[in-house]
Amino acid sequence: FWRSVGHSYTGFFMEGMLNELASKAKQDPIAYRLALLEPNSRAYNVLERLQTFSNWSSTLPNGHAKGMASVESFGSFVGQTVEAHIEGKRIVVDKVYCVVDCGKLVNPEIVKRQMHSAIIYGLTAALHGELEIKNGQVMNSNFDTYPMISLAETPQIEVEIVASNDTPGGYGEPGLPPLAPALTAALTQLTGKDYHALPIKV
Numbered sequence: 001f002w003r004s005v006g007h008s009y010t011g012f013f014m015e016g017m018l019n020e021l022a023s024k025a026k027q028d029p030i031a032y033r034l035a036l037l038e039p040n041s042r043a044y045n046v047l048e049r050l051q052t053f054s055n056w057s058s059t060l061p062n063g064h065a066k067g068m069a070s071v072e073s074f075g076s077f078v079g080q081t082v083e084a085h086i087e088g089k090r091i092v093v094d095k096v097y098c099v100v101d102c103g104k105l106v107n108p109e110i111v112k113r114q115m116h117s118a119i120i121y122g123l124t125a126a127l128h129g130e131l132e133i134k135n136g137q138v139m140n141s142n143f144d145t146y147p148m149i150s151l152a153e154t155p156q157i158e159v160e161i162v163a164s165n166d167t168p169g170g171y172g173e174p175g176l177p178p179l180a181p182a183l184t185a186a187l188t189q190l191t192g193k194d195y196h197a198l199p200i201k202v
Contacts, residue, residue: 002129003121004173007073011177012184012198015069019185020194029068029185030056042101046070046079046162053160054081054097064094067185071177075169076102077162080119080178083155084186086202091127093155093183101162102171111171112159118175119157124149126180130199 022032070079184195
């Protein structure tokens with residue numbers, strides 16, 4: 001099971017589809033989503049904040065690209081922007097911006113740490129989360145054959161929490177679902193290919 005369970009793959013497919021639709025419509029992906037949402041709704045406000053917080057309109061160096069995604073899960077709203085580049089066949093994630101509205105909260109530092117860990121977990125699933133099955137048996141038995149993101153691979157992560165008096169939502173898992181579709185959106189900018197399967201291969 002993935003952290004965030006069903007939201008992990010449904011978020012990947014739904015947000016990936018929205019990014020592809022925005023591209024076909026030749027629209028900015030954040031503007032495309034904002035046009036579909038009720039102004040001043042929680043989802044709308046998270047996207048607006050993400051746009052500013054991640055410096056969405058800024059230009060990256062050649063060979064670098066950014067993508068975004070936003071998923072509602074467990075009563076919380078999370079938007080993320082991923083900046084990445086490719087070195088040979090290796091995907092390098094440089095930075096992740098994360099905006100979360102999880103309703104009324106007590107300890108913001110715990111929320112930030114949960115977002116960080118969910119992003120790292122999501123990145124592990126997006127890049128390495130693959131099982132090999134032979135003769136009905138799983139061949140991956142430990143971390144030597146089922147790798148996790150290393151410290152060297154871990155991107156810079158910045159988190160902003162939206163102040164809210166809404167009903168408290170989850171924050172242990174909602175940080176994961178936007179990661180993979182935001183990353184594939186960035187990779188599409190670099191390769192011109194759409195990605196519909198995980199783990200991601202370039």
